[in-house]
Amino acid sequence: PEWSSPAFQQLSGVTQTCATKTVGWDDVAYFCYPFTLDVIFTPGDESEDSLPQWPVLYFEVLSLDFWQRYRVEGYGSLVLPASPGLHMLTIPTWRPVELGTVAELRRFFIGGSPELEDITYVRIPSTFKGERLSRLGFRTETTGSVTFRLYCLQQSKAFLETNALRQHRQSVLDRLGGFSQQTSVYNVLEAFQRARRRMQEARKSLPQDLISTSASTV
Numbered sequence: 001p002e003w004s005s006p007a008f009q010q011l012s013g014v015t016q017t018c019a020t021k022t023v024g025w026d027d028v029a030y031f032c033y034p035f036t037l038d039v040i041f042t043p044g045d046e047s048e049d050s051l052p053q054w055p056v057l058y059f060e061v062l063s064l065d066f067w068q069r070y071r072v073e074g075y076g077s078l079v080l081p082a083s084p085g086l087h088m089l090t091i092p093t094w095r096p097v098e099l100g101t102v103a104e105l106r107r108f109f110i111g112g113s114p115e116l117e118d119i120t121y122v123r124i125p126s127t128f129k130g131e132r133l134s135r136l137g138f139r140t141e142t143t144g145s146v147t148f149r150l151y152c153l154q155q156s157k158a159f160l161e162t163n164a165l166r167q168h169r170q171s172v173l174d175r176l177g178g179f180s181q182q183t184s185v186y187n188v189l190e191a192f193q194r195a196r197r198r199m200q201e202a203r204k205s206l207p208q209d210l211i212s213t214s215a216s217t218v
Contacts (some may be wrong), residue, residue, distance in 0.1 A: 003055055004040050011037075017064055026144075055080045058119045059146060061093055069111025072096075074143040077122045080152070085152045091146045 005011060015033040022028075039055050057078040064070045074093025081087045096114040097103070107113050120126045124133060 001042050002042055002052055004042065006038060006040075007078050009038055020069045021142045054082055056123060057148075058122055059091075060116075060119060061144070061146065065111070068096065071107060071111055072113045074146075075116060076146060078148060081150060084152045088147065090145050090147045092145045093143050095138050095140050095143050097104065099139065134210075206211060 016030050020027040020029045033037040061073040063073045076091045076093040
């Protein structure tokens, strides 16, 4: 509830169909599908000590064969990284299964398979209001994994204020340092002027014959 997105932001999408190739013992598909997502966090009650829940990305993997038969190959979810930078995340997937040989034969020859009506059931259903979620009797099997390459950027007014305050402090320190240098120079000049005045006063108080004698010897 503390996250929102711009009105023009598209929060769902479908990738292109990608052919797989064998890498070792696995069938791998390189989708290379770029997407951009902008979300805005608005803090609620600041008195709460709990950390905010980060946005979750849900995904579903489908397969399509030569006869245009599609099958659900897996579901998964990804919590977006809380730190900025580059992140490589590999998320395992699973799919619901039906018991019996007939269900597997139907999946192989006809296509189709059990699907989730609500994709948020991958983690916590959006309609769940209790304290404990039971998945007893819900049969699944692991299928594979999906790798995401995420480039995360974060912007905050707090960052800007902190940076501006740091720059302000730095400029104040620089100016104070300049003032201290100028003050030290002024102190030296004033001391030199005072010594010069004392020398001139002492010179005036001396007898004239002594001053002329010392001048001739120098």
